[in-house]
Amino acid sequence: MAPGAPILAPRVGMVMVPESHRPTIRVSDMLSGISLRYDYEELKVATRDWSKSRQLGSGSYGAVFKGEMEDGTEVAIKMIDLGALGAAGQTEDMAGFEEEVKNLSKFRHPNLVTLIGWGKHEQFRYLVYELMTGGDVYDRLLKSRKRDHPVPFLWCDRVSALLDAASGLSHMHNSKPKAFHRDIKAANILLDRHGTAKMADFGLSCTSSGKGQRGHQVKVKTISGTPGYACPIYARTGTVTEFSEVYSFGMVILEVLTSIPPATADPSKPGGIAYPIEAQLLPGSAGAVERCVQAADRTAAWPKGLPEDLASLGIRCVNASDEESRPRFVEVVRSLRLLLEKYPRPQAGTSPCHGSGYLENVSSQEMSQGSGPSPSRPAPFSLELVAADGLQVESLPQQRRHLHLMASGEAGGRLTAPVGRQYQQDLFESWLQNPELCSCISRLSFEVSWAPGPSDMQITAKGNNPITLNGHILARGDSMALDLGSEVGFPYSQTGELALFLRLRFRRAAAVEYLNAAVAPTAVLDFGEERLGSCPWVLRCSFVEGLGGEAALQPRSDPKKDPRCGELTSFFWWL
Numbered sequence: 001m002a003p004g005a006p007i008l009a010p011r012v013g014m015v016m017v018p019e020s021h022r023p024t025i026r027v028s029d030m031l032s033g034i035s036l037r038y039d040y041e042e043l044k045v046a047t048r049d050w051s052k053s054r055q056l057g058s059g060s061y062g063a064v065f066k067g068e069m070e071d072g073t074e075v076a077i078k079m080i081d082l083g084a085l086g087a088a089g090q091t092e093d094m095a096g097f098e099e100e101v102k103n104l105s106k107f108r109h110p111n112l113v114t115l116i117g118w119g120k121h122e123q124f125r126y127l128v129y130e131l132m133t134g135g136d137v138y139d140r141l142l143k144s145r146k147r148d149h150p151v152p153f154l155w156c157d158r159v160s161a162l163l164d165a166a167s168g169l170s171h172m173h174n175s176k177p178k179a180f181h182r183d184i185k186a187a188n189i190l191l192d193r194h195g196t197a198k199m200a201d202f203g204l205s206c207t208s209s210g211k212g213q214r215g216h217q218v219k220v221k222t223i224s225g226t227p228g229y230a231c232p233i234y235a236r237t238g239t240v241t242e243f244s245e246v247y248s249f250g251m252v253i254l255e256v257l258t259s260i261p262p263a264t265a266d267p268s269k270p271g272g273i274a275y276p277i278e279a280q281l282l283p284g285s286a287g288a289v290e291r292c293v294q295a296a297d298r299t300a301a302w303p304k305g306l307p308e309d310l311a312s313l314g315i316r317c318v319n320a321s322d323e324e325s326r327p328r329f330v331e332v333v334r335s336l337r338l339l340l341e342k343y344p345r346p347q348a349g350t351s352p353c354h355g356s357g358y359l360e361n362v363s364s365q366e367m368s369q370g371s372g373p374s375p376s377r378p379a380p381f382s383l384e385l386v387a388a389d390g391l392q393v394e395s396l397p398q399q400r401r402h403l404h405l406m407a408s409g410e411a412g413g414r415l416t417a418p419v420g421r422q423y424q425q426d427l428f429e430s431w432l433q434n435p436e437l438c439s440c441i442s443r444l445s446f447e448v449s450w451a452p453g454p455s456d457m458q459i460t461a462k463g464n465n466p467i468t469l470n471g472h473i474l475a476r477g478d479s480m481a482l483d484l485g486s487e488v489g490f491p492y493s494q495t496g497e498l499a500l501f502l503r504l505r506f507r508r509a510a511a512v513e514y515l516n517a518a519v520a521p522t523a524v525l526d527f528g529e530e531r532l533g534s535c536p537w538v539l540r541c542s543f544v545e546g547l548g549g550e551a552a553l554q555p556r557s558d559p560k561k562d563p564r565c566g567e568l569t570s571f572f573w574w575l
């Protein structure tokens with residue numbers, strides 16, 4: 001599903017739902033009962049005639065396009081080419097169209113992607129979904145590990161996505177008839193613009209009304225699913241149960257904890273598949289929880305204790321030999337909810353859960369040496385959203401109003417931080433309702449540079465689309481000095497009266513950092529207001545594990561002398 005997904009053969013084979021569960025009516029008959037049929041012309045207009053620029057991705061059965069319907073609703077339209085599938089010996093219901101429409105039409109749940117309607121034209125079938133603009137969990141994990149310009153995917157967003165997805169799956173498994181997704185994987189967990197996760201891609205799903213020895217189950221003739229996620233017992237027997245689904249979800253839990261994919265291309269065998277979770281974490285052997293904790297992706301800034309708790313849950317789900325020892329989805333949901341209660345989201349302003357562009361859990365040593373998962377470093381500035389076309393800024397939570405700059409380069413003794421659609425895509429998309437405006441923001445729109453101190457701040461326009469600084473237009477290559485309070489704008493067009501569709505204010509960051517962050521942050525600091533001695537700012541401590549809140553540590557001019565801040569010195573690289 002995600003671009004660059006490592007899965008080589010997403011579907012091992014095609015679904016064959018057994019006779020007793022197979023619908024006997026033709027697709028066209030069945031769908032006539034579903035009211036939201038869209039005219040082909042409307043779908044064509046919505047996607048600007050299936051413009052390549054509107055393509056969101058493609059799966060086994062065809063491409064998915066972003067569309068805008070007549071009423072302005074943004075949607076994702078999956079196009080299935082039955083001609084191509086027929087040539088490959090596949091039929092209409094094998095393409096998953098019938099199943100997907102039938103199953104999705106039944107479900108209305110906040111954590112299942114909503115099917116808005118459908119359409120057909122010649123050999124094409126169309127599925128119209130709510131648009132999920134936040135990407136998928138697989139892609140988020142990939143982006144969080146990128147060496148250049150990583151986009152943090154922090155622990156609370158990860159656990160919350162797991163809880164959402166498990167809730168959607170639990171709903172399917174507790175509905176009547178019970179429904180099986182059959183392709184649970186990180187790439188099929190999509191995120192909306194607010195970060196809510198929903199299960200997608202029901203092309204393989206099927207229902208069961210009968211109970212077998214192991215509860216509700218469906219025996220399929222051909223095994224399908226995604227390598228690495230598929231339960232080995234299901235792969236052997238062809239019997240889908242809730243437990244086989246929980247196995248796949250357990251793999252997702254371990255993947256979200258460690259950012260290690262369950263399956264990937266095997267570099268040693270052309271066309272081969274490697275199973276990194278199996279190989280590195282040995283989930284079925286003693287010590288698996290410890291290995292998972294060791295492998296926990298530190299860029300997520302896990303709080304102490306959470307990796308153990310999450311690993312234990314994941315390991316229970318992927319018990320390969322005794323499937324009945326796996327929890328049911330309802331238990332998985334409750335366990336994940338308990339984890340979010342046990343480890344509450346830190347408050348805004350000191351939160352390691354600020355999403356896009358936010359500081360990640362790289363240890364202070366890594367930061368000072370510029371090593372570790374990424375060479376990016378938090379800048380002591382941020383850009384605060386002042387206004388965006390079509391958006392009521394006050395409706396956004398505080399933490400979604402800030403673009404936190406990351407210093408990712410150094411030139412001539414100056415640090416630079418990039419801003420643009422390529423770097424803060426999620427944030428720009430969440431600010432701008434109109435995707436065309438979003439695409440007016442260049443991939444690299446501008447760079448902020450400064451001399452360590454920080455002083456002598458400068459902005460340099462880098463994109464084809466101009467920007468403004470305090471009302472002055474800056475074209476590509478233009479630089480201007482930047483002050484705290486300066487306003488950066490994005491103009492609608494270069495001609496006519498200057499009107500801005502997005503305005504951001506340059507401000508000092510409410511910076512946070514986690515010290516001694518081997519796995520969990522032990523302290524959170526932010527810039528205080530005072531200037532003391534030769535030091536331009538004092539770091540005020542908001543939270544230290546075991547010490548409580550802000551009152552526990554007072555601001556001071558020489559943190560080096562305080563034993564409680566042993567690592568603080570390496571934090572001063574930007575001062």
Ligand SMILES: Nc1ncnc2c1ncn2[C@@H]1O[C@H](COP(=O)(O)OP(=O)(O)OP(=O)(O)O)[C@@H](O)[C@H]1O
Nearest residue numbers: 001002056057058059060064076129130131132201
């Ligand atoms: N509702 C949606 N909103 C936004 N993007 C979507 C939506 N549904 C799918 N996509 C995007 O379209 C791409 C293709 O999705 P699709 O479900 O067709 O295939 P897949 O699940 O990747 O592959 P396969 O069907 O072979 O498992 C995905 O990468 C996803 O990013």
